[in-house]
Amino acid sequence: MADTIRRVATDVGGTFTDLVAFETHPDGTMEIITAKSDTTPPDFENGVLNVLKKGGIDPETVGFMAHGTTVVINALTERKGVKVGLITTEGFRDVLEIARGNRPDFFNLHYEKPAPFVPRRLRAELPGRVTYQGTERTPLDLSGLPAILDHFRAEGVEAIAVCLLHAYANTTHEEAVLERIRAEWPGVSVVASHQITREWREYERTNTAVLSAYVQPVAAQYLGKLDAGLKSQGLPKSPYIMQSNCGVDSLEATSAVPINMVESGPASGFWGAAELGKLIGEPNVLALDIGGTTAKCSLIEGGEVRIMTDYWIERSRKSAGYPIMVPVVDLVEIGNGGGSIAWVDDFGKLHVGPQSAGALPGPAAYGKGGRDATTTDANLWLGRINRDYFCGGEVEADMAAAETALAAIGARLGVSTDEAAQGIVRIANNNMVNALKLVSLNRGHDTRDFTLVAFGGGGAMHAAALGQELQVKKVVVPAAASVFSAFGMMMSDLRRDYFVTQLVDLDAGAGDAIEAIFAQAEDQARATFEAEGVDPGQVAFLRYGKFRYQNQEHTTEVLLDGEVSDAALGRIADDFHEAYEREYTYRLDAPVEMVGVHLVARAEIGKLEMQPAEIGPADASPALKGRREVDYALEGRHEADIYDGDKLAPGMSFAGPAIVEDPGTTIVIHPGNRVEIDAYRNTHIHLGERS
Amino acid sequence: MSGDDPITLEIIQNSLQAAADEMFAAMRKTAMSSIIYEVLDMGTGITDATGRIASSGAGIPAFIGVLDKSVRFIVGKFPADEIRPGDVFITNDPWHGGVTHLNDLVLAMPVFADGRLIAWTANIAHNSDVGGMAPGSLSGDATEIWQEGLRLPAVKIIRQGVMDDSVLDIITANSRMPDFLKGDVWAAIASVRVGARRLEGLAGKYGIETFLRAIDHFMDFGERAARAELAQLPHGTFELSEEQDDGRIFNVKVTIGPDEFLVDLRDNPDQDTGPTNACKDGTMICAQMVFKSLTGADSPANDGSFRPLKVLTREGSIFDAREGSAIGFYFETEVRIYDLIWRCLAPHIPERLPAGHFSSICGTFIGGIHPDTGRQYTIVEPQIGGWGAWEGRDGNPCIFSGFHGETYNTPAEISEARNGLFVDRMALNTAPGGEGRWNGGRGLILEYRIRTETGFLTAGYTRSRIKPWPLQGGEEGSGNFVEVHKADGSAATYSFVSGLSLTTDDVVRVVTSCGAGYGDPKQRDAEAVRRDIEDGLITPERAHEIHGVAI
Numbered sequence A: 001m002a003d004t005i006r007r008v009a010t011d012v013g014g015t016f017t018d019l020v021a022f023e024t025h026p027d028g029t030m031e032i033i034t035a036k037s038d039t040t041p042p043d044f045e046n047g048v049l050n051v052l053k054k055g056g057i058d059p060e061t062v063g064f065m066a067h068g069t070t071v072v073i074n075a076l077t078e079r080k081g082v083k084v085g086l087i088t089t090e091g092f093r094d095v096l097e098i099a100r101g102n103r104p105d106f107f108n109l110h111y112e113k114p115a116p117f118v119p120r121r122l123r124a125e126l127p128g129r130v131t132y133q134g135t136e137r138t139p140l141d142l143s144g145l146p147a148i149l150d151h152f153r154a155e156g157v158e159a160i161a162v163c164l165l166h167a168y169a170n171t172t173h174e175e176a177v178l179e180r181i182r183a184e185w186p187g188v189s190v191v192a193s194h195q196i197t198r199e200w201r202e203y204e205r206t207n208t209a210v211l212s213a214y215v216q217p218v219a220a221q222y223l224g225k226l227d228a229g230l231k232s233q234g235l236p237k238s239p240y241i242m243q244s245n246c247g248v249d250s251l252e253a254t255s256a257v258p259i260n261m262v263e264s265g266p267a268s269g270f271w272g273a274a275e276l277g278k279l280i281g282e283p284n285v286l287a288l289d290i291g292g293t294t295a296k297c298s299l300i301e302g303g304e305v306r307i308m309t310d311y312w313i314e315r316s317r318k319s320a321g322y323p324i325m326v327p328v329v330d331l332v333e334i335g336n337g338g339g340s341i342a343w344v345d346d347f348g349k350l351h352v353g354p355q356s357a358g359a360l361p362g363p364a365a366y367g368k369g370g371r372d373a374t375t376t377d378a379n380l381w382l383g384r385i386n387r388d389y390f391c392g393g394e395v396e397a398d399m400a401a402a403e404t405a406l407a408a409i410g411a412r413l414g415v416s417t418d419e420a421a422q423g424i425v426r427i428a429n430n431n432m433v434n435a436l437k438l439v440s441l442n443r444g445h446d447t448r449d450f451t452l453v454a455f456g457g458g459g460a461m462h463a464a465a466l467g468q469e470l471q472v473k474k475v476v477v478p479a480a481a482s483v484f485s486a487f488g489m490m491m492s493d494l495r496r497d498y499f500v501t502q503l504v505d506l507d508a509g510a511g512d513a514i515e516a517i518f519a520q521a522e523d524q525a526r527a528t529f530e531a532e533g534v535d536p537g538q539v540a541f542l543r544y545g546k547f548r549y550q551n552q553e554h555t556t557e558v559l560l561d562g563e564v565s566d567a568a569l570g571r572i573a574d575d576f577h578e579a580y581e582r583e584y585t586y587r588l589d590a591p592v593e594m595v596g597v598h599l600v601a602r603a604e605i606g607k608l609e610m611q612p613a614e615i616g617p618a619d620a621s622p623a624l625k626g627r628r629e630v631d632y633a634l635e636g637r638h639e640a641d642i643y644d645g646d647k648l649a650p651g652m653s654f655a656g657p658a659i660v661e662d663p664g665t666t667i668v669i670h671p672g673n674r675v676e677i678d679a680y681r682n683t684h685i686h687l688g689e690r691s
Numbered sequence B: 001m002s003g004d005d006p007i008t009l010e011i012i013q014n015s016l017q018a019a020a021d022e023m024f025a026a027m028r029k030t031a032m033s034s035i036i037y038e039v040l041d042m043g044t045g046i047t048d049a050t051g052r053i054a055s056s057g058a059g060i061p062a063f064i065g066v067l068d069k070s071v072r073f074i075v076g077k078f079p080a081d082e083i084r085p086g087d088v089f090i091t092n093d094p095w096h097g098g099v100t101h102l103n104d105l106v107l108a109m110p111v112f113a114d115g116r117l118i119a120w121t122a123n124i125a126h127n128s129d130v131g132g133m134a135p136g137s138l139s140g141d142a143t144e145i146w147q148e149g150l151r152l153p154a155v156k157i158i159r160q161g162v163m164d165d166s167v168l169d170i171i172t173a174n175s176r177m178p179d180f181l182k183g184d185v186w187a188a189i190a191s192v193r194v195g196a197r198r199l200e201g202l203a204g205k206y207g208i209e210t211f212l213r214a215i216d217h218f219m220d221f222g223e224r225a226a227r228a229e230l231a232q233l234p235h236g237t238f239e240l241s242e243e244q245d246d247g248r249i250f251n252v253k254v255t256i257g258p259d260e261f262l263v264d265l266r267d268n269p270d271q272d273t274g275p276t277n278a279c280k281d282g283t284m285i286c287a288q289m290v291f292k293s294l295t296g297a298d299s300p301a302n303d304g305s306f307r308p309l310k311v312l313t314r315e316g317s318i319f320d321a322r323e324g325s326a327i328g329f330y331f332e333t334e335v336r337i338y339d340l341i342w343r344c345l346a347p348h349i350p351e352r353l354p355a356g357h358f359s360s361i362c363g364t365f366i367g368g369i370h371p372d373t374g375r376q377y378t379i380v381e382p383q384i385g386g387w388g389a390w391e392g393r394d395g396n397p398c399i400f401s402g403f404h405g406e407t408y409n410t411p412a413e414i415s416e417a418r419n420g421l422f423v424d425r426m427a428l429n430t431a432p433g434g435e436g437r438w439n440g441g442r443g444l445i446l447e448y449r450i451r452t453e454t455g456f457l458t459a460g461y462t463r464s465r466i467k468p469w470p471l472q473g474g475e476e477g478s479g480n481f482v483e484v485h486k487a488d489g490s491a492a493t494y495s496f497v498s499g500l501s502l503t504t505d506d507v508v509r510v511v512t513s514c515g516a517g518y519g520d521p522k523q524r525d526a527e528a529v530r531r532d533i534e535d536g537l538i539t540p541e542r543a544h545e546i547h548g549v550a551i
Helices: A044-054 A071-077 A145-155 A172-184 A202-232 A251-256 A264-279 A375-381 A399-413 A417-439 A459-470 A481-490 A510-531 A566-584 B006-030 B067-077 B165-173 B178-206 B208-232 B280-294 B330-345 B412-419 B526-534 B540-547
Strands: A005-012 A016-024 A030-038 A064-069 A084-089 A123-126 A136-138 A159-163 A189-192 A240-242 A285-290 A295-301 A311-313 A322-324 A332-334 A340-344 A350-356 A451-455 A474-477 A494-505 A539-549 A556-560 A592-603 A624-631 A637-644 A653-655 A658-661 A666-669 A674-677 A683-686 B042-048 B053-056 B088-091 B104-113 B116-126 B155-159 B236-243 B249-256 B261-264 B309-312 B363-369 B376-381 B422-429 B443-449 B455-460 B481-485 B491-494 B496-502 B507-511
Touching: A005 A044, A005 A481, A016 A044, A016 A481, A030 A044, A044 A202, A064 A202, A064 A264, A064 A481, A071 A202, A071 A311, A084 A145, A084 A202, A123 A145, A145 A172, A159 A172, A159 A202, A172 A189, A189 A202, A202 A251, A202 A322, A240 A251, A240 A264, A264 A285, A264 A295, A264 A451, A264 A481, A285 A417, A285 A459, A295 A417, A332 A417, A340 A375, A340 A399, A340 A417, A350 A417, A350 B006, A375 A399, A375 A417, A399 A417, A417 A459, A417 A624, A417 B006, A451 A459, A451 A481, A459 A474, A459 A666, A459 A683, A494 A510, A510 A539, A510 A566, A510 A592, A539 A566, A556 A566, A566 A592, A566 B006, A624 A658, A666 A683, B006 B042, B006 B053, B006 B116, B006 B178, B006 B208, B042 B067, B042 B178, B042 B208, B053 B067, B053 B208, B067 B088, B067 B104, B067 B116, B088 B178, B104 B178, B116 B178, B116 B208, B155 B165, B155 B178, B165 B178, B178 B208, B236 B330, B249 B330, B261 B280, B280 B309, B280 B330, B363 B507, B376 B412, B412 B422, B455 B481, B481 B496, B491 B496, B526 B540
Parallel strands: A005 A064, A064 A240, A084 A123, A084 A159, A159 A189, A285 A451, A451 A474, A637 A658, B261 B309
Antiparallel strands: A005 A016, A016 A030, A285 A295, A295 A332, A311 A322, A340 A350, A474 A683, A494 A592, A539 A556, A539 A592, A624 A637, A653 A674, A658 A666, A674 A683, B042 B053, B042 B116, B088 B104, B088 B155, B104 B116, B236 B249, B249 B261, B363 B376, B363 B455, B422 B443, B443 B507, B455 B496, B481 B491, B481 B507
């Protein structure tokens, strides 16, 4: 029989392991299967096998599997990695502890600087120097290495990180250290900084190497067991692993540098938003993912996500955090989700988050003993969430508990329970608007050119209000918004981002120099892909140069079209001036220099192609399931039409005030909004006069 | 819902903070000087129409109280009809609203809605060279302000949106690094403009009256928060006299009452002829910083937060110098005032104030010609150092002084490329000192090897001879100093040095203090001492001697 193509994404979270499968039948029709089961530490592969079984998926019939996991970020934040020894250039072993010296919480004189992941006794040094230009200044002296390794063994070190000064410019010393370690201590887990990044800043690179070593044995074991478990059940080909750069990578490559997975969860959702934008002809997207504890947003321009290497964990106004210099989708995250707790400070000011009620006790309305009012409680109280269809009907809303919690907030503010609930929604919305501005207006983008794509469990509840405030083109809530990340995983390419620091003045001869940097990086990428069985002819590249005015520090990325030569330098400089002026409002008549390159290498691996369904009649009344009063906060109370999301079909159209309910999410449609369902069952919300 | 509801006011207040942060980000990304973009020796702020501070961008606590004083000066100097939409003003002179020293250029922009002045956005940043007798404009030899650079007595640089090229030409012609200066001034302009746009948007959306009320309420909130904390502090009068590195005695008397926090600094030496004088506004900022740490590090810092604070100074003293005095190294005197107040109160308020830290900017200036590019380079950097311990915790190693906050050191890799020198070492300072039941944090050792034939070093460190002060029987910390190891084998140690000639293979060795200890060193947990020894932070001999632990 003609085969059904079966693509599967599995996602291992802290509590649940999710599955989404897309089946494309021979007649072109598509079917989406979702399933959920418990995460099963430490044998995570069992959870994955369980969820496959629950979804009725036989691993033998799966043509493509993508896999996302929080194993790396969890090992970091829960401090469950291994004991690491660090080897640095002579004179620099304390860089890891010195860090950058900043005190973000500056009026707090009891500020506590984050402790290094490797104590001083396990930080060793080797003589030998290269310069920033990549030339050798002092030869590497490995004579002390055996004693260092003996010391590490005696101390119970399980992984070694190596970071030498200027290794981004010349990797030979690090390579020599690696080679000798492997010879002296076969089988030990070891990583050198240049294997992860070729960018400068020794603290950031050292910390990156250390954190990578810290999680490497844990992640390698996880991936090995997952692969063996799936293969034993007949999966024909190893799963691809979701990365933080919105691509997937092979299981083998991921095992070598697992730190690249650190932010893979949000990355898949944002990539889904980018692909969705392309599908519906909206390449400029503001993507918003609202979950239980946080909201994350990112900007997609011309169908491209922005990938940066300025990523930190545990960084806040209270702590300097730890840098991880790997390619991560550019995102802003704030502590505002459905479970965020509303509270009133000693001076009668209302706040929402960043504390979250979590899954237990959860919002007061869960009836599990939660006493704090959360955003979800406010949305329930205002009739935005259906109290009789809470969590898709799986939970009976404890409205008495919600009322008690909200009334307590109201009492502290001196307002009614209704006003307290409205206040919570408005404060939460304002927090999210400020986050969305950070990725858009703050970078010189006009939000009127963008479509807001909202997903995650809570995205659709707030999207229309946020879209209105930001005056976006329109708001789109994707079909199956609550499992949208899985869609992103299935749309991903095999993708690697190479960042290389190398200074070049834009003078005569610079064209060849820049071309050579790209050509070398491209050769390396092709060779790596080829070694993994990917046809080098299928590898496509995007070249970005990182430019600045001479003497500046921060760079602006400019997309370079085609081969770089001296003849092209004028156009490149013009593109830089233009990009710079857009972001910063002025341009300078000053020399321009290139600081490095960012090369994107990607190869398609047979990703999902969405099939449009036929457009039906506009009449949405077949999906109408009732009416109820809804409080829209600023716009007051209105009788709203309530639609069953499962029954909304392509082509249907209706107007707000309305609410769309499906098991995973609730879409709040404000008075004056107009809604259309497209051929992929996405919900398009036109906001008013402008559309 | 009316525009006066508490939620609307709260939203406007949050947006003021977001706007100040946005101004900060814009300045950081576009500046030319590493002292701005890397060290973040800069600040941004929003004031109301009269110059009361409403919110400020992160950065340096010592800059938060500057911008309101600048705006107030401008508002006082210019008649209302000469302050117009699109104008931008510039000042750098402490007797003309500049507060700090001439290197710090303040730009301020009035914000209008419906033709009415509703607020100001302002920005301050350290520029690498504004003229004067020495490269970098700072010289320990200066005796009057005219030797420290070009004075900008609050003038208009942009008139209704149009750059006054005459003013910009005068400023750049007076700098040894005109391209840097021009780039940095434009970065500052971008920053105040982006803030002004946001405020116009807020006033447009919520209405001018609501916008103004939100600012007033925000300040009242700041005041209520400060007063609530003030009530919790021990009330009484506290006094301290402290000897300085140069033998002078500084005196402070702090009187804390339920409604007022009074800092009396009148009984102090006359101003001196060198560049270490502070102006009255600067002295106020030192007191504001300690006051803020005592009355709510978490609540917003705005005009209201500082209302209970009063500071008394004597004109003509080192803390209230007369116009025309040299002030280039004002920050070393101000950090002494700050530390003096801190030390005076620490024994009485240990839950907020740890033992003494390295407590110096350790301003280090190294310049010369980059051997690879042939271009002039100037390092202008504060240093990081050790902080004091407190009950239950060792002090932090290597962070910036209380004067700097969200400030970053310069990576060796970037310094070598940008400045054309070698960084031989960047390490923790393991000198003896700072032991206690809880140890002070370690200071820094940083070695620069010069690669140019004609370079210079200027530095100004205090807490060199008089060391960081301990609490509850701990040991005092070690001192700050800079050593120069000449290529010819000679060596010298300095705390203040100006324009010292350097040449190829000379090594400048920056050494900063270990913070002071807290509690009797003999009480330190033996296991912790063993770890200190394994980590190479203390020798077994010293551990035995000071902690009584035999290994």
